[in-house]
Structures are given as structure tokens and as C-alpha cells.
Amino acid sequence: MVVFKKFNLDKQSIEVPGTRVQGATGHYRHASYVNGLVEHIAEAPHIKTLYDLFQNSVTKYGDREFLGHRPYNTVAQTYSGYTWQTYAQINQRVNAFGSGLMHLNEVILQNPQLNRWSLGIWALGRPEWYISEMSCNFFNLVSVALYDTLGPDAVEYIVGHAEIPVIVCSGNHVSTLLQNASQMPGLRAIISMDSLQDTVPVPGATSPAKILRAWGEEKGIKVFDFDEIENFGAEFPRKHLPPLEDEVASLCYTSGTTGQPKGAMLTHKNFVATVATNREGLSIYLPLAHIYGRVVDTNATFSGCKIGYFRGDVALLMEDIQELRPTFFPTVPRLLNRIYAKIVASTIEAPGLVGALSRHAVATKLANLEAGKGVHHPLWDRLLFNKIKMALGGRVEVLLTGSAPIAKEVLNFMRIAFCCVVTEGYGATEGMATATVTLSDEYIPGHVGCPRAGCEIKLVDVPEMNYLVTDKPYPRGEIHIRGATVFKGYFKDEKNTRDTVDSEGWLASGDIGFVDNRGCFTIIDRKKNIFKLAQGEYIAPEKIENILMARCNLIQQIYVDGNSLESTLVTVVVPEPETFLPFANAITGSQVGLGDNVGLAKLCRNPQVNAAFLKELDKAGQAGGLRGFEFVKRMHLTTDAFTVENGMMTPTFKVRRPQVSAHFREQVQAMYADIHASTPAAKL
Template sequence: MPTFIKFNLEQQSIELPGTRTAGATGHYRHSAFQDGLIDHIREAPHVKTLYDMFENSVKKYGKKEFLGHRPYNRVTKKHDGYVWQTFEQIHKRVNDFGSGLMHLNQAILGHSQLNRWSLGIWSTNRPEWSISEISCNYNNLVSVPLYDTLGPDAVEYVINHAEIQMVVCSSNHIATLLQNSAKLPSLRAIISMDSLRDDPAMAIPGASSAPALLRAWGAEKGIKVYDFLEMEALGAAHPRKPSPPREEEVASLCYTSGTTGQPKGAQLTHKNFIAAVSTNVESIVLGPNDTMISFLPLAHIMGRYLDSLSMYAGSRIGYFRGDILTLLDDVVELKPTFFPAVPRLLNKIYAKLVAATIEAPGLVGALARKAVAAKMANLEAGKGIHHPLWDRLLFNKVKMALGGNVQVIVTGSAPIAKEVLNFLRIAFGCVVLEGYGSTESMGTAMLTLPEEFIPGHVGAPRCGCDVKLVDVPEMNYTSNDKPFPRGEICLRGPHIFTGYFKDEEKTKEALDSENWLHTGDIGFVDNRGCFTIIDRKKNIFKLAQGEYVAPEKIENVLSARCNLVAQLFVHGESLESTLVAIAIPEPETFVPFATAITGGSTSDVAVLCKDPKVIDAFLKELEKAGKAGSLRGFEFVKKVHLSMDMFSIDNGLLTPTLKVRRPQVKDHFADQIKVMYDDLRACTPAAKL
């Protein structure tokens, strides 16, 4: 089970003396590491690269289970339980697969560049994803994750921009790559994670098999097509010694998908990865008895950072089946101790638990309300998250929803409501951490402490990161604000990326001359040295009365506090004085809410979305959420349009990292936005004169 190192809750970070400059706070640093930032794993100083890290783990934990997955059973037509491979078994596969890659590159494709070339990896989380990445680390190659949900245009851009010669992918992406091969001049080989061997049980007399057709199609395009096991066999027949990287060399190009423009390739070095892992070793210690569920996309830095933590600790990593809708079934099967998540998933879990406990009818609801009140009182008094009576009667059963063994839940990527955080703490009787980071900071910059019982902030800087706040005068945020300094959050430390690949202009925008990363997020730091995110510098606009609005902040506040919302888009214009919104209701909570208003005449969501009474009631719920989130008057939404037209990657309204593409959503709902503003103008006193 994870263990935690205790720090001073009342002074979590300090402002280093003599570091203040005009227009900025001083440098804030973790109070226990005032003398210097941690940039390496102090208990294992020989671990300088990801190659060193895996070698270290194989030596320490060789015969222990490492990577697990649930194979599909064609007889039962269901997924079996988890099947595991040990550190030693994965080590052999890494050496074989890596040798196969190198032999293919040099002897078959005839390339003269032996190292530092880019390998694309394109699939959902699975053992072959990690084997591919570790093989890169063993042969001084650069891994380039391709988002599993990227559209063809973005995949084409990344492959060409990173000059990728080989792509390792799940079989469902092979056809896409071959179909677009004319636009991918650097691509010479595709390696399928799934078997391309013919299955006699699926054979049709006289017909060519699908694998054979794929290989023939590839030959026609001048692209070699192999499967994973073939590449391992090739490597076993032509073994090569590892070619370890240096710590300052780039380990991965992690492309960040913006809401506009092409993705940017963040250059992350081996030193960046090791520095990020070292921050965790100094505070939360995972061990060989821990198990983590891996479902946060490995194409995003947070998923890979967490996998690296588990690898170093000798922990088991169990991959989900690839379907987020069946994730909790995988969690129950795996029984993890460590559960990384994102706010949207936790909000769904929260909504289900609330419905089954404190909102339940009769005696169950009455007992649950009493139990929650008792545990909340203990938590707010700093007495912890356990209760001898109520845990035994109620919450030990609740814990089984996550398998029963979860000790740590960690969340990030977007804000989460205070009430959700605290409810999850007392419901699951475990540590719930909220963190802050980005691709450019290796996904880790700040984190709450395990014993923290005050929600609503993202904690203090980690032991390898300095933080300062820089004035944003156009938004009235300054380092001299009272009661607390406010400004743009800037980060510096050994985990910060080295720049964007082939993009000096964007690099200079992100990193200043002193190597401070300007995040674009606005925050304040309180008297305990804890930081709270309050706004966003980018995507701001000005209303007619001159007030600046950051719509993402408002969306986060409302979505976190209103469980009727699945997706939300807040919009304003410089010629209008008010905000409007497009809301996609969450069917599970919206239907009972709306039918209670309409008297149960229908449960058709599309019909309910058009009912004026339902729309008015929904708007009032958003108003309640806005008040609970302390929004200012001009930040309240005055009109809402309810739609079942979900924002998705397929329709171009979401980025692959599930961020809203604001210009595209505005255009998509242009008619509805116009109608809302016409209605608002018709209701103003001036319009009636």
C-alpha cells in the first residue's frame, strides 16, 4: 500500500527571500526543500534515464508481475480476468522488439541513421504500447505518441512534422495509414500490435484473408507491414545490444493539441522524466504491493508519467479494455490501490453514489445522510476520513465500487468541486489528491498533501518546481493584490520541457529568457503557501461594459457544481453585456430532473430539452452553481440552449485531449446563439420603449 511522507500543513510553501521583482511575486518553493530543487531520485542516483529506470526495476523486481491486460475470449465472447507478465518477461520482449526495430531500420529499410529517429505509437493503453516506448529508451529512439482519437489530418501532420518512419499501432489504424500513405512520404513501415496471422477458424474458402490483403496493400504502397510478434521474432534472430541515451537527450515528442492551429511537439528529455518521478518519490511512495489502473491515455503525458512512477516502484499496471464505458468493471476486477482519474469521471461516480446514499428514499437515505454528516464533521475538524461505526455499516460497501482496495485517488486536468472532493474522501475512506501540471511541465507542478482536509486548491509546488505569479494588468490581477497575491502562474525546474520541436516562435512564447514556463493560468497563493487556479489568460474576451471574461473558468465552475451538465459552452460578445450558454444535459440526472418538472408526460430527452419550463429550471440550477462557485455578476449565464448534439472529436467540436474547440462550437451553434441574444434584447427595458 502507498505510504506518505508528512509535511507542514500550515506552511506548505514559502516565498524565497530576495526573489521578488517588479510585476511579480518572489519564487515559491516547497517548504521542506528550501535549500534547492530535487532533480534526481536521491535513493537511486544512478538512475539518470528511462533506460536506467527500467534496468533498475528489472534487477529489483524481476519475477514480479508488471503489466496486465484482460484478453478477449472468443468462446465466451467476454473478456477474461487479468493476465500478467513479469518485469523479466517484459524485459526480454523489449530487447527482442527493440532489436527487431533496429534490424528493420538498417538491414531491411536500408536507413543509415541508427539512433535518434522517431517511432510513432498509436493505440489505446495496452502492454504493447509500453513495450514500444521502453524499446525506444533502450535504443536511443524518440517515441512519438499519436492520439488514438486524432483525426487523419492531425495524424498526417504529426507523422510528417516528426519525420516518422515507422508506426506501431493497433490493427484498426492500419487501413487509415495506408489510405493516406501518399501524404506520408517518410512512412516506410507499420507494425500491428494485433496479430496478422491468418486464423483458420475465420477463413473463407477461395477468399483472401484480411491480414493478407493488408500486407498486399502495404506492398503496393511501398510500406512494409508486420505484426508485433513477427518483430519480436526478427529481433530474437538478430539480437543487438542496447544503445542507452544520455539524460539530456529527448525521450519523447509529446504533441499538444490546441483548440486552434496545429499540434505542437513538446520536447521531453530523459532528465525531465526522471526529475518528475523524483518529486513523487519524495512525498508519496508506491511499492511492489501496489496496483494501478491505467486508462488515462498514454498519448498524454499524465498517463505516461504515472506509468513511469509505477515502473520505478515495482508496482503492477493493469490496463483497461479500451472502453471507458466498462472502466469500472475493469476496476472491480483489478482491485487497484492507486486510481488516477479525471474530474468528469469522478463527477459521474459522485452522482451515482449520492443517488444511492444520501438521496435514497426511506431508511437507507436517512442513515446515509446521518453517516455522511458525521464523517464530514470529522473531516472538517481535521480528524481524518475514517469512522469506526459508519465505515462498518455503510462505507465499506461503497468502497467495493472501486474494487475495495483503493488507497489513493489522484485527479487533475480540470478543477473539481470542493463538495465532490470531500464526499469521495469520506465515501471511499482514502486519500484524494488534486494536482496541477501540463505537458510542458511533465504533468506535475503542484499537488495537495495526503492529509489535507481543506479543498479548493491544488496544493504547493512539488519539490522539483519553483512557482511565481506574474501581473496580468489587463485582467486586474497583480502580485500586490489583497488579501493574497494574484497573477499568471509561471513554473521553473528540471522537469520543464526544453521547447517545441521545430517551432522557435512558440517556444519563446512559452519559455522566457530565464526558463520560466508561462502557463496562461491565473492563480493566487494563500498564507499557507497553497495555490488556487481562478482564471485563464487565454481565450478571454471583453463584454460590452468592458469586463473581461474567461469562459473556461466559468464552464469549469458550473460543470463541477451542477450534475445536470455533461458538456457546457459559455459564450459572450464584445457588443453584448451578458453571457449565454450551450448545455448538453447528462441524461442520467437530467431525465428525472426534467420529468419531475413536466409531471412525467415524457422521458424523451430531445423533447424535454425544448420544454420552456425545463429550460428555465435548468438555468436556475446553473445560477445556483454560479453562486456556489462565487462567480461575479457579469459571469452568470442569462440564457441557455439545451441540446443533445454532443461535442465530440468526430464532429470537430473537441480536441483529442477533450478540450472545446471554441470557434468551431460557436459556428456550429451560431443560429441558437443568435436566437438567445435576440430574446435577451427583446426583454430589456430599452427594447420595449
């Protein structure tokens, strides 16, 4: 059961009197916390660190189910239902694994660095991930998450930058690490979360485990599996080394789209303050399921919840959700968009009577929502929406979306379709992903809510982008965040730390927003030419443009477009006539020559030419090492060049991105419409 406090929707945050200065708004705080920000957990003020938090939960909820996963039967080659381990059982495993890590480092590796070293963790969410991280908290180590989307170069950089001697990873990453070991000279040991038992499929053959271990020996790297480390710990138990609240708990690296990744130093105080601010306004009782994300996991742990992990295959995610039947479901817009498309196709876009009834039902419930009458309807829920709710297991009470914006129509449709609270959060890695959230009974979409109980926000002028706090009807500017959730700084990077957090503790988010007369914030732009796709991936369009320009001689000018409501990129290209014309003529059999602008424009509109050109861009992207989400999916060829005269280039011949975007808005919208029309609705 989830219980929300009720707040005044008409005045959600208040500008603290006397805090305005030239070029900035005053400090906005949640209307109920104007007199002070939340830093400590009200009902458990003794909790200062993640170690304290977990010990508190083990004491209170020891026999309660905690971490769950779906085991794979290698004989039947099928997954079973969820199996669970209790808080007490996980505590025993953390004790054992953490002790085993200390034994490995000090005795087997003989590492002189006896404490405060960094442990890399490279895997999708699973019980072993949580155990690995919590082991760091037991023995005052620093956890470092290695994300798949960073790419191999970034992983190698982080391992060296964070001075990681030991990495715990899923089995599929062991060979990758060994293959690239020469680029990570400080790496001393790899621990596989998956078993490396010496099973030999063919008599006389060498097992894969022995091959991996032998390969590791050649590289000077010890290879173990998770069970072996736990066994070390059981045999050689260690006394805990509890951390202090201001010590770094984790290094969380950015995606590095404008250079090398930066390691945000997140302290134990940051984590505890995040739990404290999330507790205010939301009380969670009874277990929750399928909760992912480290902030969500930490809040769930404190509340005595159940955390269920999916199998790791996104294509099977909906099956796992229906098996798990969550009550609280944190997710991202990309998945909600898939669910929305499928439900819309089977209801309001369905033919005949089903479509007619669905359209009436949806219209009725949306009208009620917009009138502030809630998300339930006695007739239409029974006839239609109770069936729709089963797509998420039928028990969801709260659906939380974050990491990227979500379309207004999708947000409100989810509210009335699943008959539950749908909230949208906003934050930055450097601020523990905690800044604002929409209130539980909010019915107006299109904003990210008001400041959390532990945060205050101000807007600061960005004159070079014409965003000013004196703008009408609402002040606009860069969002700055302050509170106990703001990070300590970037690891080994004082310059970027100074550029990001000022002397008064204000974190510059890089996001442009405005605050309305209800005290709600809306994100409208980025201070730099970086944006997120719907799935949360950061995009640096200029980097992509430079790679494509350098590797495809058909391009004269190029502009890559995308936004946080789409999961793919599109591009506008002005072709280089000297190379493009022979290329296009060969495809079409035409004989257009240089200077024939009419013929050139006709070739730009030819579908076969477009398809072939797009393949050339794919080749250039592959050669340039672009990641999957950085490839463009549609292209508009044009002879309408970017010039200083038409305002699409600066006098120094740099592309004016807002002007190009505005000029080609119709074509960009048409490309996305074509993508949507040709993409089948995802299966639930």
C-alpha cells in the same frame, strides 16, 4: 501499502527571501525544500535516464509481476481475468522488439537514418504500448504518442512534422493510416499490436491480413504485426544504444486548439526529475494496479509496481477496476463525477430510512473531516462506507485526480466515501504534468496544493486581465514554473519555445492563480480564451463560434460557454431576424414579421424552435469538422444583443467574454442544470 511523509498544513510553501521583483512574487518552494530543488532520485542517484531506471527495476524486481491485461477468448467471446508478465519477461520482450525495430529500419526499410529517429505509437494503454516506448529508450529513439482526440488532420500533421517512418498501432488504426497514406509520405511501415495471422474464415477467401498487406504494398508501406517484429529481434539481436540524460526521450504534442499541434520535447532528465520529485513525500510499497499515464507508469516502474490496463471500452471500465482491485487509483474528474452521481443517488438521495441514515452518516464524516479528524469512522464505515468502497475494488488507499479541476463537494465526498487519501495535482505537459499537489492529510478543498519538491513557482502580473501580485487578500497572476521537470522546448518551433520558456528557465503556464497564506495555489482563470472540460479536453470557444457562424445563417451573434467542472458546452445565441423568423414561423405556424420584437422574443422562448435550432447548430458543427466534445448541448436564444453600449463588445466589435458570461450567468447555470437533470446517473 502507501506511506506519506507528514508536513505542516499551515505553512505548505514558503516564498524564498530576496526573490521578489517588480510585477512578480518571489519564488515559492515546498516548505521542506526551500534550500534546494530535487533533481535526482535520492535512493538511486545513478539513474540518469529512462533506460537506467528500467534496468534498475529489472535488477531489483525481476520476478515480480509487472504488466497485466485481460485476454480475449475469441472462441468463447469473453474476457478472462488479469494475466501478468514479470519485469524480467517484459525486459526480454523489449530487447526483442527494440532489436526488431532496428532490423526493420536498417535492413528491411534500408533507412539511412540509423539512430535518433521517431517511432509513432497510436493506441490505448496496453502492454504493447509500454514495450514500444521502452524499446525507444533501449536504442535511443524518440517515442511520439498519437492520441485519438487529436483528429485525423492532426495525426497526419504530427507524422510529417516529427518525421515518423514507423508507427506501432492497435489493429483498428491500420486501415486509417493506409487510407490516409498519401498525406504522410514519410511513413514507411505500420506495426499492428493485434495479430495479423493469416486466418481465412471461408475456404478460398482472401484473409483480411493479406488484404492489408497488399494495400500497404500499393502505398509503399510495409505492414507487420507485433509478433513479427519481436521475431526479427530474436533472430537479429542488437546491442543497446543507451541515451544521454539531456537527449529527447519523447515528443508530446499539444491538442492544437489554436493552430497546429506543438511537439513538446521531453528529455530523459525531465522524466527522471519527475520521479525524483514524486518520491519525496510519498513512498510506495507493494504493487499498485490500474495505473495509467506515462508519468504514473514511470513512477510505478521505479517502485516495482504492477500496472494493469483496462480493456479499452470506457463503458466497461468500472468492471475492470473491480476485477483489478487497485490500491492506487489515478483518475480524472469526469469519472469521479460519474461515480459521485451514482453513489449520491443510492445513498443520500435515496428515499426512506436508507436516505436518512446516509445523510446522517455523510454529514458526520464531513464534519469530522473539516475538523481535521480524518476520513474514518468506526460505526458508519462498518454500516455504509465499506460497501461503497467495493465500487473501486475495496482496496484503494490513494486516489489521485488531475488534468482538470474538480468540484469541492465531490473531492471531500470521495475522501469520506472511500475512506482514503484523495489528492489533486496540477501541472502542464511542458512541465511533465508536475507542479503542485495537495498533501495527503489535506482536508480543505478548492486548491491544488503546494509546489512539488522539484519545482518552484512564481506569479506574474497580467495587467490586461486585472490580475496583479499586489492584489488583496492574496497575490494573483500567471503561474510560472521552474525546475528540472521543465521541457527542452518545442520541436522545430523556436518562436513558441521563446514565448513559453524564458532565459531563466521559467515556464509560462497560461493559467491564472493565487497563493494563500498557507502557501497553497488555486487556479482561477486562463490567460487566453482556452479552457479544459472536465474530461481534460481543451476548448477554443472562438474557433467553435466562428465555425457555427460561418455555416448557420440563423445566427447573428453567438457565445459558447463551458468550464472545467462540466463535460459539455452550452451556447447563447442572438438570432438573425431575417432568416430566423421564417424558420421559426414554419415550425410554430405563427406569422411574426420583422420589427415585431415581442413576437421575436416569444419565438426565442419556444421549446420546439429551440430544439430545431440546436439541430441546425449540430449540422453546422458536423460540416465544420467539430469533434464530439466541441458540440454544444444546450442553447439559450435571446434578443438581448451584444453591443458596445452594454459593455459586451469592444469598440472593434469583438465579444468581451467575461462580460457576456456575467450577463448570462443565470441562463448558463439553468442550461447546465437541465443537462444534469436529464442525464441518468452512470452505471458503476
